[in-house]
Amino acid sequence: MSALLDVADLHLAFGGVKAVDGLSFQVHEAEIVSVIGPNGAGKTSAFNCITGFYRATSGAITIAGTDVTRLRPSAVAARGVSRTFQNVRLFGDLPVLDNVRAGTHLWLRQNVFDALLHTPRYRRTEQVATDEAHRWLDFVGLRADRTGPARALPYGEQRRVEIARALARHPKLLLLDEPAAGLNHNEKLELLELIRRIRDLGIAIVLIEHDMGLVMEVSQRVVVLNFGREIADGSPEAVRRDPAVIEAYLGSDDEPAAETGDHEPATATGDGERPTETRDGERVAETGDGEPSGEIDREAGADA
Numbered sequence: 664m665s666a667l668l669d670v671a672d673l674h675l676a677f678g679g680v681k682a683v684d685g686l687s688f689q690v691h692e693a694e695i696v697s698v699i700g701p702n703g704a705g706k707t708s709a710f711n712c713i714t715g716f717y718r719a720t721s722g723a724i725t726i727a728g729t730d731v732t733r734l735r736p737s738a739v740a741a742r743g744v745s746r747t748f749q750n751v752r753l754f755g756d757l758p759v760l761d762n763v764r765a766g767t768h769l770w771l772r773q774n775v776f777d778a779l780l781h782t783p784r785y786r787r788t789e790q791v792a793t794d795e796a797h798r799w800l801d802f803v804g805l806r807a808d809r810t811g812p813a814r815a816l817p818y819g820e821q822r823r824v825e826i827a828r829a830l831a832r833h834p835k836l837l838l839l840d841e842p843a844a845g846l847n848h849n850e851k852l853e854l855l856e857l858i859r860r861i862r863d864l865g866i867a868i869v870l871i872e873h874d875m876g877l878v879m880e881v882s883q884r885v886v887v888l889n890f891g892r893e894i895a896d897g898s899p900e901a902v903r904r905d906p907a908v909i910e911a912y913l914g915s916d917d918e919p920a921a922e923t924g925d926h927e928p929a930t931a932t933g934d935g936e937r938p939t940e941t942r943d944g945e946r947v948a949e950t951g952d953g954e955p956s957g958e959i960d961r962e963a964g965a966d967a
């Protein structure tokens with residue numbers, strides 16, 4: 664089966680920093696693949712190259728056989744790639760519903776004259792956009808009010824809205840950048856189930872995630888990065904036992920992870936963690952010590 668996403672020998676440098684250093688991996692239709700690695704390993708940089716936010720230094724990115732390496736984000740999106748961000752990016756002052764309606768504009772063609780004259784065609788497409796937005800908000804299980812401003816929603820609900828907006832674009836491939844960051848235990852379990860339901864729609868998912876419980880439970884394959892390089896690509900079980908992966912997370916005797924600055928070990932499931940500011944000003948979950956546990960603690964139950 665030919666790949667939906669083909670990343671081939673991707674390189675991205677910021678001056679002397681090799682953020683992505685020869686990354687190659689493939690994702691097939693309706694597959695769930697996680698990209699993991701210590702902080703600063705190059706995961707978000709790779710996402711930014713795939714979605715056209717960054718221009719790769721070299722290498723090729725193909726979506727369903729089309730080379731998108733040099734395309735702008737809007738052109739990549741038009742080829743069926745949707746994403747969410749590490750720090751939720753909604754239009755905070757706009758109503759929740761309008762945030763998701765915005766996702767439909769990629770495929771719902773509207774003519775400026777129809778909009779100005781409020782023609783029947785314009786009213787029809789507006790209704791389609793509204794119906795679609797409700798459909799995806801139902802799908803992600805949004806419980807909160809849809810008419811109020813997005814910024815008024817609790818953090819976990821904002822994350823759902825962002826996923827609903829990405830789905831409203833009708834993607835073939837959905838990239839989720841740390842979707843569990845800042846979620847409590849129950850929200851993480853709901854996210855796990857949501858990711859599977861999205862896959863069941865035939866959509867392929869690539870997930871950047873520090874929560875190893877979630878990664879190990881939901882992924883069919885796991886790609887591991889360290890210092891921009893791919894050090895493993897395999898089943899969750901194989902990756903968890905891979906000595907190179909264990910070393911990347913825990914550090915060797917010579918170079919303990921605790922002493923490697925940016926490259927902190929990723930955390931196992933930490934309930935109730937909420938985003939904090941990082942060096943980039945991005946909101947990410949706080950990381951704690953500990954090797955990938957590979958289990959979501961279903962017994963822990965209670966929200967923090």
Ligand SMILES: Nc1ncnc2c1ncn2[C@@H]1O[C@H](COP(=O)(O)OP(=O)(O)OP(=O)(O)O)[C@@H](O)[C@H]1O
Pocket residue numbers: 677680681682700701702703704705706707708709
């Ligand atoms: N815009 C930028 N300008 C300069 N350096 C950058 C930029 N974006 C990322 N980097 C550097 O590239 C490397 C990879 O960063 P990236 O954010 O892709 O890692 P990551 O694996 O997503 O990390 P995290 O898990 O902390 O989000 C880091 O050394 C980072 O400091």
